[in-house]
Amino acid sequence: xxxxxxxKPIDPGKTCLTCTSGEGSLCAPLSEQEVRTIRAYRSDVRTxxxxxxxxxxxxxxGALFSIVDGWVMLYQVMEDGQRQILDFALPGEFISFQPVxxxxxxxxxxxxxxxxxxxxxxxxxxxxxxxHPNLGAAMIWLSARCEARAFEHLCNVSRRPARARLMHLxxxxxxxxxMRLPRxxxxxxxxxxxxxxxxxALGLSVxxxxxxxxxxxxxxxxxxxxxxxxxxxxxxxxxxxGIDPNAYLPNSFSARRTGAGAG
Amino acid sequence: xxxxxxxKPIDPGKTCLTCTSGEGSLCAPLSEQEVRTIRAYRSDVRTxxxxxxxxxxxxxxGALFSIVDGWVMLYQVMEDGQRQILDFALPGEFISFQPVxxxxxxxxxxxxxxxxxxxxxxxxxxxxxxxHPNLGAAMIWLSARCEARAFEHLCNVSRRPARARLMHLxxxxxxxxxMRLPRxxxxxxxxxxxxxxxxxALGLSVxxxxxxxxxxxxxxxxxxxxxxxxxxxxxxxxxxxGIDPNAYLPNSFSARRTGAGAG
DNA sequence: CGCGATTTTGATCAATGTCAAAGGTGGTGG
DNA sequence: CCACCACCTTTGACATTGATCAAAATCGCG
Numbered sequence: 022x023x024x025x026x027x028x029k030p031i032d033p034g035k036t037c038l039t040c041t042s043g044e045g046s047l048c049a050p051l052s053e054q055e056v057r058t059i060r061a062y063r064s065d066v067r068t069x070x071x072x073x074x075x076x077x078x079x080x081x082x083g084a085l086f087s088i089v090d091g092w093v094m095l096y097q098v099m100e101d102g103q104r105q106i107l108d109f110a111l112p113g114e115f116i117s118f119q120p121v122x123x124x125x126x127x128x129x130x131x132x133x134x135x136x137x138x139x140x141x142x143x144x145x146x147x148x149x150x151x152x153h154p155n156l157g158a159a160m161i162w163l164s165a166r167c168e169a170r171a172f173e174h175l176c177n178v179s180r181r182p183a184r185a186r187l188m189h190l191x192x193x194x195x196x197x198x199x200m201r202l203p204r205x206x207x208x209x210x211x212x213x214x215x216x217x218x219x220x221x222a223l224g225l226s227v228x229x230x231x232x233x234x235x236x237x238x239x240x241x242x243x244x245x246x247x248x249x250x251x252x253x254x255x256x257x258x259x260x261x262x263g264i265d266p267n268a269y270l271p272n273s274f275s276a277r278r279t280g281a282g283a284g
Numbered sequence: 285x286x287x288x289x290x291x292k293p294i295d296p297g298k299t300c301l302t303c304t305s306g307e308g309s310l311c312a313p314l315s316e317q318e319v320r321t322i323r324a325y326r327s328d329v330r331t332x333x334x335x336x337x338x339x340x341x342x343x344x345x346g347a348l349f350s351i352v353d354g355w356v357m358l359y360q361v362m363e364d365g366q367r368q369i370l371d372f373a374l375p376g377e378f379i380s381f382q383p384v385x386x387x388x389x390x391x392x393x394x395x396x397x398x399x400x401x402x403x404x405x406x407x408x409x410x411x412x413x414x415x416h417p418n419l420g421a422a423m424i425w426l427s428a429r430c431e432a433r434a435f436e437h438l439c440n441v442s443r444r445p446a447r448a449r450l451m452h453l454x455x456x457x458x459x460x461x462x463m464r465l466p467r468x469x470x471x472x473x474x475x476x477x478x479x480x481x482x483x484x485a486l487g488l489s490v491x492x493x494x495x496x497x498x499x500x501x502x503x504x505x506x507x508x509x510x511x512x513x514x515x516x517x518x519x520x521x522x523x524x525x526g527i528d529p530n531a532y533l534p535n536s537f538s539a540r541r542t543g544a545g546a547g
Numbered sequence: 548c549g550c551g552a553t554t555t556t557g558a559t560c561a562a563t564g565t566c567a568a569a570g571g572t573g574g575t576g577g
Numbered sequence: 578c579c580a581c582c583a584c585c586t587t588t589g590a591c592a593t594t595g596a597t598c599a600a601a602a603t604c605g606c607g
Contacts, residue, residue, distance in 0.1 A: 097439055100526045105439045127432055150420045157413045157420025164427035169390055171434035176360055176368045179441045179487030183563075215585065224442030226564050231587060247572095263363045446595070478553065489596055494555060510604090 059156070062149040065140040075116070075130040075138060082126060083143045086116045091136030092213050096221070097128045106222035108170060109133075111197050115163050133213045178224045181263060183233045186223050188262035191243065191250055196269060208252035212245070219245075322419070325412040328403040338379070338393040338401060345389060346406045349379045354399030355476050359484070360391045369485035371433060372396075374460050378426050396476045441487045444526060446496045449486050451525035454506065454513055459532060471515035475508070 066089065069075060076082040078098060088110050095107040095116070107128055110116050116130060116138075141149070150157050170193075177189045191212070198210050214222075220230045234245050242258050244251040252258055259266045329352065332338060339345040341361060351373050358370040358379070370391055373379050379393060379401075404412070413420050433456075440452045454475070461473050477485075483493045497508050505521050507514040515521055522529045 095435075097435065099439055099443055100528075103443050105442055107435045107438060128435065147421060150424075151417045154414045154417040154420060157417060157423070158410055160420070161413075161423050161427055164424055164431065168427065168431045168434055171431055171438060172358075172360065172370045172391065175370060175434060175438050175441060176362055178438060179368055180362055180366050217585075227585090228565080228587085229563055231585095232563095235587080265363075480553080490553090491555085491597080492595055494553095495595090498555080 058153060059149065062141060062145045063139050064142040064145055067138050067140050069132045069136045069138070071132055071134050071136075073132050073136075075132065075136075076126065078127065078129040079125045080129075085141040085143075085146055086130070087139040087141070088112050088114050088116065089137040089139060091132060091134040093130050093132045093136055093138075094218070094222075095128050095130055104221045105224070106218060108167070108174070109194065109222075111194075114197075115167075133218070174222075183223075183225055183229055184236065185261050185263055186225070187219065187230065187233050187237070188243070188258050189264065190219065190223060191245070192258060192262050192264055192269070195250065195252065208255050210250055211248060212250045213248045216245075321416060322412065325404060325408045326402050327405040327408055330401050330403050332395045332399045332401070334395055334397050334399075336395050336399075338395065338399075339389060341390065341392045342388045343392075348404040348406075348409055349393070350402040350404070351375050351377050351379065352400040352402055354395055354397040356393050356395045356399055356401075357481070357485075358391050358393055367484045368487070369481060371430070371437065372457065372485075374457075377460075378430075396481075437485075446486075446488055446492055447499065448524050448526055449488070450482065450493065450496050450500070451506070451521050452527065453482065453486060454508070455521060455525050455527055455532070458513065458515065471518050473513055474511060475513045476511045479508075 064084070067075075067086075069091075071091075075086055075093060090112050093110045093116070095110065097105050097107060099105060110130075150160070173193070177186050181189060194212060195208075195210055216230045216234065217227050219225075219234075220227045223230070225233075237243050237245070242252075242254050242261070244253060256266065259269060327347070330338075330349075332354075334354075338349055338356060353375050356373045356379070358373065360368050360370060362368060373393075413423070436456070440449050444452060457475060458471075458473055479493045479497065480490050482488075482497075483490045486493065488496075500506050500508070504516050505524070506516055519529065522532060
């Protein structure tokens with residue numbers, strides 16, 4: 022019941038502050054002064070109930086979005102009706118876009134929970150870029166990070182067997198959540214995805230995802246319950262998920278768990 | 285014998301002009317005056333023989349590249365040694381990057397033919413952005429296009445069977461080649477990829493790629509020979525490749541071939 | 548001519564998809 | 578409070594795609 026949902030209207034003065042923490046945010050590399058500057062260009066703060074769309078395939082949104090609260094997914098429906106989930110966007114993250122007015126986007130963005138998002142209208146965003154050129158570099162950097170993630174998903178789906186594929190995705194999400202939330206101490210987190218979502222993101226059938234989830238549970242690696250993930254054996258997950266433990270939150274949990282520091 | 289290779293040193297005055305045509309280029313949305321402006325920021329024109337690297341995984345290139353002549357591939361070597369090809373870059377196209385100095389790139393860029401590339405050093409590029417803010421928007425747009433392509437590859441690898449997967453890739457490349465080269469009138473083009481490249485881009489085994497290539501040839505759909513592709517039945521390829529014929533060079537060949545115009 | 552890389556072919560096997568169906572769960576309205 | 582419904586999870590049997598292994602044939606090239 023609204024574990025990640027919005028209970029009440031957003032405090033517009035606060036929203037941009039959530040964006041200042043974490044590596045994937047637009048405002049992270051900026052001073053507080055600059056954040057205030059950006060806020061002035063923001064056109065709106067929009068809320069969308071779980072299951073709603075920020076925009077749909079072939080819409081021409083003419084706006085950019087920054088997620089303040091909640092999870093959304095980017096997906097694409099293919100010619101035969103299958104859904105491919107391309108990426109997720111978490112609080113503080115920007116959403117990829119076609120920053121050209123009047124061009125149809127090739128994907129849709131749907132909320133997985135109740136969501137609040139900052140809206141930057143096309144024109145106002147371009148004005149922002151013109152008037153604050155150093156933000157251009159930040160935007161390009163963000164865009165490059167999105168692309169890097171897309172590349173990682175490509176590797177994951179293309180080359181890893183189901184077990185590793187599933188683990189890799191879950192660990193990526195855990196990483197992204199922990200990037201901006203303070204660690205709670207337990208290796209567990211809220212993940213509002215059904216097995217169908219996992220299947221559509223990983224290019225597997227729901228049934229096979231289910232079997233894989235069970236296997237991971239039985240092997241004591243991770244539990245994927247209702248809308249929560251518990252990592253039972255982080256070191257084991259990292260290893261099988263094909264993730265370098267040293268590159269992965271070294272100071273927050275992997276080192277603590279494995280005790281296998283580089284020295 | 286250097287069909288797409290460089291025979292002699294590049295004419296530095298000409299290089300930027302090759303970038304002005306085609307949708308994927310940095311300079312496309314710019315005036316000739318602006319192109320001249322950009323050229324002033326270019327640090328170098330670098331040539332790389334076929335098989336050489338522009339940069340490697342975990343390098344810190346500190347520079348951006350625009351391909352002037354030849355083909356390159358972006359790839360990543362996974363933990364188990366498999367190679368995943370992420371994207372190709374053709375003449376006139378920019379290469380994705382981490383525009384943050386001192387950060388290791390997660391992929392490598394290797395040339396498939398002799399290659400010439402414009403080099404923009406980090407600092408000079410940032411100066412360019414600051415001094416010409418409207419270019420920032422163009423860059424972001426480019427970056428978004430790269431991401432869109434990554435998404436498309438993800439869909440392709442994730443959900444399509446081998447036949448369609450192969451066709452989709454070949455058609456994408458044909459499309460990109462024709463985007464900037466004038467149509468020769470024949471539905472054939474130079475594609476400097478071995479079956480191993482195709483396999484590594486598509487997430488298939490070489491043997492299976494080979495069998496699929498043969499099948500397509502026998503079905504009269506397309507021939508993939510030495511380093512050349514001949515599309516024997518464009519309409520059929522588009523259909524099986526899951527590509528909307530109307531979105532695909534409608535005025536250059538698909539309409540002509542299919543005769544199924546929209547009206 | 549000989550060598551390495553590439554393409555080709557065949558036989559076999561494993562991972563994953565498909566089909567079918569039974570439980571669970573939560574929400575909604577009576 | 579119950580009945581019902583949609584959606585999600587779970588399980589089993591079976592089919593199929595594509596991987597793997599092995600080995601020839603071909604090609605480009607020095």
